Amino acid sequence: MKTEKQISDRLALPSSPCRPADAAAIAEAARILRAGGLVAFPTETVYGLGADATSDKAVAKIYAAKGRPAFNPLIAHVEDLVAAKRQAIFTDAAEALAQAFWPGPLTLVLPIAPTGNICALARAGLDSVALRVPAHDAARRLLAATGLPLAAPSANISGHVSPVTAAHVGDDLDGGIDLILDAGPCPVGVESTIISCLDGRPRLLRPGGVSRAAIEAVLGHKLADDAGGEAPIAPGQLRSHYAPHARLRLAATSLEPGEAGLDFGGIFAKADNILELSTRGDATEAAANLFSHLRALDSRGFATIAVAPIPDTGLGEAINDRLARAAAERPPGR
Numbered sequence: 656m657k658t659e660k661q662i663s664d665r666l667a668l669p670s671s672p673c674r675p676a677d678a679a680a681i682a683e684a685a686r687i688l689r690a691g692g693l694v695a696f697p698t699e700t701v702y703g704l705g706a707d708a709t710s711d712k713a714v715a716k717i718y719a720a721k722g723r724p725a726f727n728p729l730i731a732h733v734e735d736l737v738a739a740k741r742q743a744i745f746t747d748a749a750e751a752l753a754q755a756f757w758p759g760p761l762t763l764v765l766p767i768a769p770t771g772n773i774c775a776l777a778r779a780g781l782d783s784v785a786l787r788v789p790a791h792d793a794a795r796r797l798l799a800a801t802g803l804p805l806a807a808p809s810a811n812i813s814g815h816v817s818p819v820t821a822a823h824v825g826d827d828l829d830g831g832i833d834l835i836l837d838a839g840p841c842p843v844g845v846e847s848t849i850i851s852c853l854d855g856r857p858r859l860l861r862p863g864g865v866s867r868a869a870i871e872a873v874l875g876h877k878l879a880d881d882a883g884g885e886a887p888i889a890p891g892q893l894r895s896h897y898a899p900h901a902r903l904r905l906a907a908t909s910l911e912p913g914e915a916g917l918d919f920g921g922i923f924a925k926a927d928n929i930l931e932l933s934t935r936g937d938a939t940e941a942a943a944n945l946f947s948h949l950r951a952l953d954s955r956g957f958a959t960i961a962v963a964p965i966p967d968t969g970l971g972e973a974i975n976d977r978l979a980r981a982a983a984e985r986p987p988g989r
């Protein structure tokens with residue numbers, strides 16, 4: 656259900672254009688995506704809310720439009736296996752699964768390749784990436800026309816059911832996106848199966864459009880199960896989760912000697928050891944800078960990073976969720 660706030664926010668926006676996914680609309684969608692905008696597009700599973708996966712700024716708009724309470728890592732959609740290999744390192748098992756099921760409703764979680772350019776926000780700061788080559792003709796034509804990997808979660812408000820028609824997308828997100836491509840109902844209707852190929856035996860992270868049996872038949876052995884089963888994997892539950900080496904001191908209003916600073920809205924004095932998430936106090940801009948700034952400060956070896964207070968409004972809630980996890984987590988040996 657939409658909250659009253661979400662509904663009143665939508666009413667304040669002009670409604671999103673919805674066009675049949677013909678050649679002209681796909682060309683227009685590709686222009687919007689290359690300029691950092693949001694386009695909802697059909698896949699064989701569900702409609703996705705797409706943005707340039709290489710741009711933190713564009714991906715921040717996805718989280719803002721969906722009203723996500725936390726930064727889940729997103730699936731990056733690519734044109735083919737060649738494009739996927741630019742982004743990630745394939746094990747033999749991953750290669751076999753890709754050969755068998757791509758294009759199609761299978762997502763592989765893999766270590767990022769040195770040549771990869773999926774942005775940190777789309778990966779929620781992880782060193783791994785979820786990749787999928789969709790089978791839907793409109794999605795494939797869009798990927799070809801855009802020439803970019805596209806981050807695309809389901810095109811619904813966070814917590815709502817996934818959309819399988821363009822009308823569902825409009826019901827949830829009208830006004831929040833630049834264009835909706837309509838190609839009728841999605842043939843599969845449930846999200847892709849997600850398999851992690853990060854370590855040892857491939858692991859089922861989310862059941863979906865390709866059955867466990869079909870996957871096990873290709874692998875020649877059983878899949879390992881994820882403890883979370885069907886539950887969505889939150890970044891804090893991911894084993895390869897990125898936690899900074901530095902300690903975070905949250906809601907800091909000034910810097911102690913020797914600390915680095917992560918500022919918001921210019922409350923710290925300007926200095927070399929301070930990075931600004933958003934001078935104008937804009938949470939969507941801050942989200943786009945969050946993981947890259949954290950990493951940049953962390954790489955400079957400070958013991959503590961003081962983080963300015965960030966209001967819980969808009970993407971502020973997701974930013975604060977992520978910062979609280981990063982502040983709490985202390986993997987063994989650190």
Ligand code: TXA
Nearest residue numbers: 700703727728729730783784785807808809846847888
């Ligand atoms: O069918 C689908 O997969 C749809 C359509 C639009 O393609 N897309 C979709 O995307 O469901 P998304 O971004 O909502 O899927 C995100 C999920 C996360 O919740 C997490 O379970 C998993 O993908 N994921 C993404 N990156 C991951 C990573 N690096 N490690 C583990 N899981 C990851």
Ligand code: MG
Nearest residue numbers: 808809810817
């Ligand atoms: Mg979803």
